[in-house]
Structures are given as structure tokens and as C-alpha cells.
Amino acid sequence: MAELRFDGRVVIVTGAGAGLGRAYALLFAARGASVVVNDLGSGKAGDGTSTKAADTVVQEIKAKGGIAAPDYNSVVDGEKIVQTALDNFGRIDVVVNNAGILRDRSFARISNNDWDIIHDVHLKGAFKVTQAAWPHFRKQNYGRVIVTSSNAGILGNFGQANYSAAKMGLVGLSNTLAIEGRKNNIHSNVIVPTAASRLTEGILPPDLFNELKPELIAPVVVWLCHESCEENGSIIDSSAGYAAKVQIFRGSGTLLRQKITDSFTPEDVRDKWSKVTDMTNPTPSGSIEESTFALMSQLDLLKSGAPSSSEAADEFSYGFKEAILYAIGIGSSVSVTSDLKYLFESHENFSLFPTFAIIPATIAILSSDHIAKAIPNKNFDLSQVLHGEQYLEILSPLSTESKLKTELTVVDVVDKGKGAVVVVDAYTYDSSGEKVAYNQLAAFVVGAGNFGGPKQSNKIKEFQNPPARSPDHSFVDKTLIDQAAIYRLSGDLNPLHIDPNFSILAGHKIPILHGLCSLGYAVRSVLYKYADNDPSLFKAVKVRFAKPVIPGQTLKTDMWKVGSRIFFQTSVVETKQAVLTGGYVDLHSVQESSAKLQLNRINAEELSSDLVFAGMLDRVKSDPSLLKKINGVFLYNITKDGKVVSTWTADLKTGEIYKGNAKKGTKVDTTITIDDSDMVDLALGKLNPQLAFVKGKLKLKGNILLAQKLKSLSVEPKL
Numbered sequence: 001m002a003e004l005r006f007d008g009r010v011v012i013v014t015g016a017g018a019g020l021g022r023a024y025a026l027l028f029a030a031r032g033a034s035v036v037v038n039d040l041g042s043g044k045a046g047d048g049t050s051t052k053a054a055d056t057v058v059q060e061i062k063a064k065g066g067i068a069a070p071d072y073n074s075v076v077d078g079e080k081i082v083q084t085a086l087d088n089f090g091r092i093d094v095v096v097n098n099a100g101i102l103r104d105r106s107f108a109r110i111s112n113n114d115w116d117i118i119h120d121v122h123l124k125g126a127f128k129v130t131q132a133a134w135p136h137f138r139k140q141n142y143g144r145v146i147v148t149s150s151n152a153g154i155l156g157n158f159g160q161a162n163y164s165a166a167k168m169g170l171v172g173l174s175n176t177l178a179i180e181g182r183k184n185n186i187h188s189n190v191i192v193p194t195a196a197s198r199l200t201e202g203i204l205p206p207d208l209f210n211e212l213k214p215e216l217i218a219p220v221v222v223w224l225c226h227e228s229c230e231e232n233g234s235i236i237d238s239s240a241g242y243a244a245k246v247q248i249f250r251g252s253g254t255l256l257r258q259k260i261t262d263s264f265t266p267e268d269v270r271d272k273w274s275k276v277t278d279m280t281n282p283t284p285s286g287s288i289e290e291s292t293f294a295l296m297s298q299l300d301l302l303k304s305g306a307p308s309s310s311e312a313a314d315e316f317s318y319g320f321k322e323a324i325l326y327a328i329g330i331g332s333s334v335s336v337t338s339d340l341k342y343l344f345e346s347h348e349n350f351s352l353f354p355t356f357a358i359i360p361a362t363i364a365i366l367s368s369d370h371i372a373k374a375i376p377n378k379n380f381d382l383s384q385v386l387h388g389e390q391y392l393e394i395l396s397p398l399s400t401e402s403k404l405k406t407e408l409t410v411v412d413v414v415d416k417g418k419g420a421v422v423v424v425d426a427y428t429y430d431s432s433g434e435k436v437a438y439n440q441l442a443a444f445v446v447g448a449g450n451f452g453g454p455k456q457s458n459k460i461k462e463f464q465n466p467p468a469r470s471p472d473h474s475f476v477d478k479t480l481i482d483q484a485a486i487y488r489l490s491g492d493l494n495p496l497h498i499d500p501n502f503s504i505l506a507g508h509k510i511p512i513l514h515g516l517c518s519l520g521y522a523v524r525s526v527l528y529k530y531a532d533n534d535p536s537l538f539k540a541v542k543v544r545f546a547k548p549v550i551p552g553q554t555l556k557t558d559m560w561k562v563g564s565r566i567f568f569q570t571s572v573v574e575t576k577q578a579v580l581t582g583g584y585v586d587l588h589s590v591q592e593s594s595a596k597l598q599l600n601r602i603n604a605e606e607l608s609s610d611l612v613f614a615g616m617l618d619r620v621k622s623d624p625s626l627l628k629k630i631n632g633v634f635l636y637n638i639t640k641d642g643k644v645v646s647t648w649t650a651d652l653k654t655g656e657i658y659k660g661n662a663k664k665g666t667k668v669d670t671t672i673t674i675d676d677s678d679m680v681d682l683a684l685g686k687l688n689p690q691l692a693f694v695k696g697k698l699k700l701k702g703n704i705l706l707a708q709k710l711k712s713l714s715v716e717p718k719l
Contacts, residue, residue, distance in 0.1 A: 017053025330520025
């Protein structure tokens with residue numbers, strides 16, 4: 001096998017003048033790295049300074065043909081240590097935070113100074129050195145970080161309250177660095193070494209001390225820092241040629257109350273304490289996301305009044321309130337007369353919107369560990385799990401209130417190299433045991449591939465592309481700014497959709513809309529047009545989630561009818577990006593509606609320039625001769641605050657003026673980009689087009705001279 005090399009890499013090792021740090025520095029240098037040997041030269045308790053320790057190790061490295069430079073700064077001055085790396089070698093790739101001292105005292109005798117100096121060297125020192133290196137890691141899209149914890153930090157130890165607190169703090173620091181650095185290929189891991197050093201001399205038994213050579217830990221640390229190592233956010237215990245991953249585990253636990261409206265007493269806790277502390281079937285707590293999801297699943301059980309058992313996560317009860325909340329969450333509106341049956345429990349045809357059947361399956365999957373355990377020998381957290389595809393088929397009509405049970409099965413795991421696809425089948429049964437719905441979720445797990453699994457699956461319900469023709473019908477509907485805040489109350493409480501800080505960590509500038517909410521919007525569009533909004537005609541839906549939607553954006557669903565199958569694709573009007581692809585809805589029968597449906601919330605948010613285009617259309621209708629005079633196709637990009645918020649096409653060859661891009665096959669002659677308010681001023685004669693062009697308020701692309709013919713149109717807003 002090829003030797004692991006660090007040629008061209010620059011490594012900082014703090015506290016490298018002796019013991020573990022020296023062993024790390026020597027091995028890194030032997031593998032081609034340029035090493036900054038940092039050591040303040042202080043004693044075991046942090047007293048005094050000396051250049052001898054760092055110089056001696058540098059001389060050792062150079063004597064063996066390696067490259068190294070000494071650094072004598074305190075780790076609290078981390079920026080100076082990083083500057084030493086930059087001054088000598090021009091870059092920094094790896095930081096090994098190894099520096100440490102001891103001030104052992106029993107808890108009652110620890111002074112403020114004993115506490116502060118331990119935290120400064122161990123915890124603050126690691127923070128300062130790593131923070132100084134961080135911008136360089138991000139710029140080069142590469143970095144490796146090691147922090148050094150201790151069994152005293154993980155387990156506690158008599159006489160080391162200050163030391164153990166700092167060492168456990170380093171675990172939290174590293175875990176956060178692993179999360180924040182992931183998108184920039186920055187990995188951070190914790191080493192928990194047990195080695196013979198000045199810090200353990202006199203603490204460990206002599207026979208054991210002699211066997212715990214630092215050189216037997218150095219290969220583990222060097223591997224964790226190599227560019228080919230994918231480990232990130234882990235705690236690795238190592239000693240005497242042994243290494244093991246350490247994790248925090250959570251027991252199954254139990255609910256202490258039956259419903260979210262209930263209270264409970266200390267006596268209830270006492271009576272259920274054996275279940276609270278039961279560790280018979282523990283699961284690893286891999287990330288804050290997983291911990292959050294575990295909490296959310298328990299809240300879901302409380303809302304549904306489920307039994308106080310961790311095994312009841314597959315049970316789901318609902319009534320008219322849950323049915324109505326879901327309908328509002330996917331955009332049903334009282335402005336649409338036929339939607340009232342989804343929104344009013346006393347309506348003569350009160351109905352459950354059919355895609356509500358996704359909810360019990362979603363909650364069951366979020367509450368289970370099926371995906372987490374599906375991929376062999378791979379560790380990942382839920383922030384790496386993306387909802388790739390969804391299929392739903394109604395097997396028997398659902399009532400407007402029921403108690404359901406969902407059974408989950410992982411039917412396939414596909415190795416996609418850069419990731420893995422986990423396919424989960426979910427069958428939902430009503431209280432009588434009748435099978436009412438079948439869901440299939442395909443989840444893409446980033447970074448979990450290359451495990452030797454199959455490359456394709458014959459178990460996934462295939463998505464299908466629409467026919468190669470213009471859509472038969474399109475429906476536009478605007479989501480609300482609060483759409484995600486509403487939809488999440490139906491069961492998917494992922495903070496990605498509500499918490500700005502969480503969404504940033506996940507790589508999104510602001511919280512995004514649930515993909516299943518966008519699916520609900522699309523299915524509503526299909527039912528409006530091809531099922532006369534009759535939920536009983538719905539049979540099944542399949543969709544692929546392509547891009548996220550921001551709450552408040554406008555969704556356009558294009559539809560193609562082929563028999564009783566309606567193909568659809570949904571895109572964001574403002575960005576023109578497809579967000580749902582490969583979609584289709586199967587209907588029991590088609591009842592096509594000819595009614596033109598327009599939601600009030602869209603009309604209420606029309607741009608001022610929309611009135612200009614309405615006036616333009618009236619002008620053309622009243623004087624068709626204008627078409628011969630102009631004879632061109634114009635695409636208008638309307639902006640607000642510098643961003644395109646609307647697009648209009650004025651086909652002044654055919655007389656068609658419509659919102660959106662030019663129809664397929666129509667060649668645009670001139671593209672005009674202008675602010676919404678400037679478009680109105682231009683139409684009213686308040687803004688001179690030539691002056692607007694010179695000042696950059698009016699941008700033209702294509703046949704610029706043709707745009708001058710628009711003057712003959714004498715466009716005025718229709719007020």
C-alpha cells in the first residue's frame with residue numbers, strides 16, 4: 001500500500017518540545033511535512049519559559065533530513081504561532097492542539113488562578129491557535145484540526161475538576177468545528193491519549209507508564225490529519241497501540257405524560273425512573289440535529305396522545321384540526337371556493353387533502369433509526385441526509401379523523417460513490433388494520449458512499465420526465481413568508497425550516513421551505529385543473545426534489561396530461577429554477593376544469609409594472625396595426641432592489657402579452673431589464689428612455705434599435 005505522505009503540507013504542533021507533541025512532530029516531518037514546533041518551554045505546572053525544548057526537537061527533525069521551525073509563543077497568542085508558519089513556509093494545513101499543563105487540586109482547594117491557567121492553556125489555547133488558522137483553511141478549502149482531550153475529561157477524575165472541565169470543553173469545541181468546517185473540507189477530531197509524559201508521570205503506575213510510549217499514539221493522530229482520512233467530528237481513544245472511537249449514547253427513554261396538554265409530578269418521574277435510565281437498547285447521539293429530531297419525535301407523540309412508550313413512534317392520531325392545519329400548510333385558501341371543504345370541519349363535504357397521508361410516514365421515519373443504521377460501517381448525522389424522492393399511493397380512502405400505524409422497511413441501499421441512497425417503504429394502516437397508504441422515501445446521504453454496495457436499484461419507484469412538448473396548462477401560486485412556519489406544525493419540526501442560525505450551519509442563508517410542502521402545492525395545482533379539486537380522484541404521486549424553495553417565493557407548476565397520468569414540473573418564478581422534477585400524479589379519472597383560477601393573495605401582491613402590461617395589451621387589442629409597425633418580441637425583466645422579481649413577454653408579432661418567459665419556439669428580439677417603479681415612470685412619460693439607458697436604469701440586450709419602435713405603442717398603465 002502507498003505510504004501516507006504530507007509533502008507540501010505545513011503542520012503546527014503545540015507543546016511539541018517533549019512527550020506526545022515531540023512524537024507527533026517527528027512523525028509528521030518523517031512523512032514530508034514542514035513542521036512548526038511550538039513549545040513555551042514552561043514546567044509541568046506552566047511556570048517559566050525556555051527555547052531549549054522547541055530547538056531540540058527542531059534539531060532532531062533537521063538531523064533526519066526533515067523541515068521544521070521553532071516557535072516559543074504561548075498558545076494563548078495563537079495568531080503569533082500561525083504567523084510563524086506563514087513566515088517560514090507560506091501556508092498552514094494542520095493544527096495539532098497538544099499543549100497542556102497540570103494544576104491538580106481537590107475541588108474545594110482549586111484557586112481562581114488554578115482554574116484560569118488550566119483553561120487558558122488547554123481550552124482557550126486550542127481556540128486561539130485554531131481560530132488564527134481558520135481563515136487560511138477556508139480560503140484553501142482544506143484543513144485538519146486535532147484537539148487533545150483526556151479520560152479525565154470524558155469520565156472525570158479526583159483532584160482534576162479544572163483539568164477535566166477544560167478537556168470536556170475541548171470535545172464541544174471540536175464537534176462544533178467539525179460542523180462549521182465541513183462545507184470547506186475542514187475536519188476536526190478529538191484524540192484521547194493515554195501516554196507516558198511529564199503530565200502522567202507519578203500518576204500512572206510505573207509498569208504501565210513504561211509501556212505507554214507516545215510513539216504508539218502518533219500514527220493515529222497522523223492518520224486523522226491525512227487528506228485521505230474522512231473522519232470528522234469524532235473522539236478517538238488511543239494508548240499502547242490500541243485505538244477506539246468513543247461516543248455518547250442515549251437510552252430509549254419514556255414519555256412522562258400522555259398528552260402535550262398534560263402536566264406531571266415528581267412521583268410520575270419516580271415511578272418511571274427505571275424506564276428513564278434503561279440502557280438496554282441505546283443509540284449513539286451523533287449530532288445536535290439528531291438530538292433535536294429525537295426531541296421533536298417525542299413532542300409529536302405527545303400531540304397525538306400516543307402511549308408513553310418509545311416504541312409508539314409509528315403510531316399517529318389526528319382529527320379535524322390536524323387536517324385543516326395541513327391544508328393551510330400546503331396553501332389551501334378560502335379565496336378558492338372549492339378549498340373550503342379542506343378548511344371547515346362542518347362543511348358538508350369536509351375532506352382530508354390526499355397528500356396528508358405522507359405525514360404519518362414522515363413522522364415515523366424521522367422518529368426511527370432506519371436510515372442511520374442502513375449503511376454499513378458509515379457514521380453520519382442527519383444534516384447529511386437529503387430528501388431525494390417521494391412516492392405516495394392511497395390504497396383506501398382516509399377519514400377526516402383516525403388513529404394510524406405505520407410499518408417501515410429499508411428495501412434497498414444504493415452506493416452512489418459520493419453518497420448513498422437509502423430507500424424506505426412505509427405502509428400505513430388504520431385502526432381496523434386496513435392498509436390505507438403506501439409511501440416510499442428515497443434519502444440521499446452525503447458522504448456515505450463507497451461501501452461496496454449496488455450502484456442501481458430496482459426497488460425505487462421511478463420518476464418520469466414530462467412529454468417533449470409545451471405544457472398543457474400552468475398554474476402559478478405564491479407561497480407565504482410564513483409558509484414553512486405553518487407547514488412544520490404538521491410534523492416535520494426540523495429547525496432547518498424555522499431557525500436562521502441552524503439553516504446557516506446547513507448551508508442556507510435563510511430557512512427553506514419543506515420539499516413536501518412544495519409537493520402539496522404542486523398536487524393542489526393538478527387537482528384544481530384535472531380533478532375539479534375532488535380528492536377522491538387522487539390515486540398516487542411521485543416526485544424528485546431538485547432545489548430548495550424560500551418561503552415567499554412564487555411556484556409555477558407546469559402540467560402535461562397523458563391519459564389519467566398528469567406529469568408536472570414545479571419551478572420558482574423569481575429564479576426560474578426547477579424545484580420539483582420528474583413528477584406525476586395518477587388520477588382514478590380526469591375531470592378537467594375550464595375555470596380560470598387566480599388566488600387573491602397573488603392579486604394582492606402584484607407589481608406596479610403589471611398594470612403597464614395590462615395597458616399594453618389593451619392598446620394592442622384596440623389598434624392591431626401597431627403589430628405591423630413594431631413587429632418584434634420583447635422580454636422584460638422587472639427588478640426590485642436590483643433583483644429580478646418578475647418576467648413578462650410582449651410578443652408584438654402575434655399580439656400576445658403574458659407573464660413569464662417566451663413560449664417555446666418564440667425567438668426574443670430584445671431583452672429589457674428595468675426597475676418596477678422605473679417601468680411605470682417610463683410608461684407615464686416621467687422617465688426619458690434615452691436618459692434612463694445612459695444612467696443604467698434601462699438595460700437593453702439584443703436588437704436595441706427595435707426597442708425604439710415601442711414609442712408608437714404609447715403605453716400607459718391601466719389604472
